[in-house]
Amino acid sequence: MATTLKDVALKAGVSVKTVSNVVNNYPYVTDAIRLRVKAAINELQYQPNLSARYLRKGRSGILAFANPDLSNAYFSEIGQVVIEAAKARSYTVLLDHTGGERSNEQDVVRGLSPHLIDGVILSPFALEPEDLQPRQESIPIVLLGDRIYDVPYDHVTYDNVATARLATQHLLSLGRRRIAALGVQEAEARETETSRLRLRGYLEALEEAGVPLDPHLIIRGLPSFSRFYGARAMRQLLSLDTPPDAIFCFNDLLALGAMRAIFEADYRVPEDIAVVGFDDIEEGRYAVPSLTTIAPDKQKIGDLAVAFLLGRIDGTRTGPPERIEVSCQLIVRESSTLRG
Known part of the structure; x- marks a missing residue:
């Protein structure tokens, strides 16, 4: 039988609410009690029920990373950064290969299906501006890549x-x-x-x-x-x-x-x-x-995309959308310069 919040509370000698505050990293707990609760969590090997947590918040706990070509290592390497950054915030990432097809990209923008994803990081290839106009049921979106749209979404790119x-x-x-x-x-x-x-x-x-x-x-x-x-x-x-x-x-x-x-x-x-x-x-x-x-800078591209998206989902990012250009550098290797 799975360990519950109540089991941890009994072990630590505190209330269930106190255990919940510790699990959610809220600041309303003294350091001594926080250490006691964490010790009980470790001893009982308690695992938070993330599905229930997201359900209470009306979310799925799932983000989508949609790109035109997963066989291209560039997108795979960006995807790895996105997955790690999302995991650190207890989110799962769904990878979607659109093939650069407009209809597939439209499905992603609409959320794939009701309540399946909380937001999407999208590298569009074929979408037209009208496809990205916000609707009442629109989900948060962060755009990657070269195409510039006059739409109210954060965009991470480079020059x-x-x-x-x-x-x-x-x-x-x-x-x-x-x-x-x-x-x-x-x-x-x-x-x-x-x-x-x-x-x-x-x-x-x-x-x-x-x-x-x-x-x-x-x-x-x-x-x-x-x-x-x-x-x-x-x-x-x-x-x-x-x-x-x-x-x-x-x-x-x-x-x-x-x-x-x-x-x-x-x-x-x-x-x-x-x-x-x-x-x-x-x-x-x-x-x-x-x-x-x-x-x-693929690490920064992925990190910024996840931070921007979760900020929109959580309501902590409320300012106007931004278009951010990350840095690039020339790396000189043997294909252009003879080894000395």
């Missing part, structure tokens, strides 16, 4: 233009001049927001350096940011009369696929073609050669 410019400037500083851009992804005949912003940063860096643009070095129309399409696009670049001497890939998976195609064509990285990715996923750190990349 894609500045970071893409930084990646391209790094390659330019190495004396590379035929720098390709790999990752212009299109949906419904238009560039996705991530592609548009990172392409803009790439073009700005070339213009600032006075390097003329060769349109053949921009690979467009990628169905997804995957190793497969990275390798296929790289083979297209290698078939040019004058192949690139460097490539900026809009994520690390594309870069890993591109490096495989470079190896298969008997070119060398970085001697013949330098490569820079984006995301700093773990796989890139252990690739051969290791991958130079742009590293967003």
Whole structure:
């Protein structure tokens, strides 16, 4: 039989209300009594009934983390941070793979089903502004990623233009001049927001350096940011009369696929073609050669998203919605710079 609050109260010689105050970390208990109650909890191995607690508050104790591609390690690594941050606040996280489909993202925004989740951290790919307009039954939402909506929700992101410019400037500083851009992804005949912003940063860096643009070095129309399409696009670049001497890939998976195609064509990285990715996923750190990349602060992204969401759920975050940009840094590894 499970240990109850009453059992702990009898063991500690206090009231059930006092035990509840200790369990919920309320300040209305003296240090001596708090220690006595905690000793009784440990001895009896009492586990709070979180389901009952959330039921009393009209909540489920469940958050959703919804993203377009769980197979992408970037989203998996963000998800791990979200899970740990939520767990520290006694919340469970439901992972939802939307596939970048508008209908799936709409389901998440509506709460998946009545009373299933208390709030959602969403990285939208296909939603339109009207999908995110608050309704009477709306649940708290925190947005991640590049798409900017004029809606009253907190948003955690980073400066894609500045970071893409930084990646391209790094390659330019190495004396590379035929720098390709790999990752212009299109949906419904238009560039996705991530592609548009990172392409803009790439073009700005070339213009600032006075390097003329060769349109053949921009690979467009990628169905997804995957190793497969990275390798296929790289083979297209290698078939040019004058192949690139460097490539900026809009994520690390594309870069890993591109490096495989470079190896298969008997070119060398970085001697013949330098490569820079984006995301700093773990796989890139252990690739051969290791991958130079742009590293967003994924720990801070996940921590802020959970803190913002729970603040809205608990009612402790009452100010206007904020759009927060976290820092990113260029991490230089072997794929762009020869080992000394």
